[in-house]
Amino acid sequence: MMKLPKKFVNHLLSLYQDMGYDQGSAKEELKSLVDFMNSLPKEILLYRIIHLENKKILDTKKLGSHYSYDKENLLNSHYGRSSVSFLNQDGQTVLVTVKVDKKQIDLVETLSNNILYPHEMEITLKDYGHGVTILDIENI
Numbered sequence: 001m002m003k004l005p006k007k008f009v010n011h012l013l014s015l016y017q018d019m020g021y022d023q024g025s026a027k028e029e030l031k032s033l034v035d036f037m038n039s040l041p042k043e044i045l046l047y048r049i050i051h052l053e054n055k056k057i058l059d060t061k062k063l064g065s066h067y068s069y070d071k072e073n074l075l076n077s078h079y080g081r082s083s084v085s086f087l088n089q090d091g092q093t094v095l096v097t098v099k100v101d102k103k104q105i106d107l108v109e110t111l112s113n114n115i116l117y118p119h120e121m122e123i124t125l126k127d128y129g130h131g132v133t134i135l136d137i138e139n140i
Contacts, residue, residue, distance in 0.1 A: 015115045047071045053091040063129040070121045098132040
């Protein structure tokens with residue numbers, strides 16, 4: 001079970017309040033988000049879109065920190081804004097699927113990002129994604 005460091009609770013609640021939530025609603029939303037994080041299985045699949053000039057330059061040791069647990073949402077948000085088509089004009093874009101242990105999640109950053117950008121459904125990993133298990137890299 002993930003535990004939220006107490007020193008960050010006030011910071012996270014203030015993010016909700018900055019978004020227009022009253023204190024009671026902010027506490028309920030934060031509890032709901034922490035409960036969701038705790039409900040994740042020990043190992044989870046995550047997805048990341050990366051633009052490359054050349055697939056051979058992909059650093060598979062450190063793929064990055066920002067992932068989504070919802071593949072369809074991730075693809076739709078990038079295709080919906082035509083960013084994949086635009087990026088592919090100067091290289092290629094890949095969808096990376098990884099498996100991670102829940103312990104690799106940076107809980108405070110994940111909660112902060114989900115409060116500020118709830119539509120992104122983001123999971124932020126510690127150490128720039130070092131130690132993930134790559135399951136697939138596909139061109140999109």
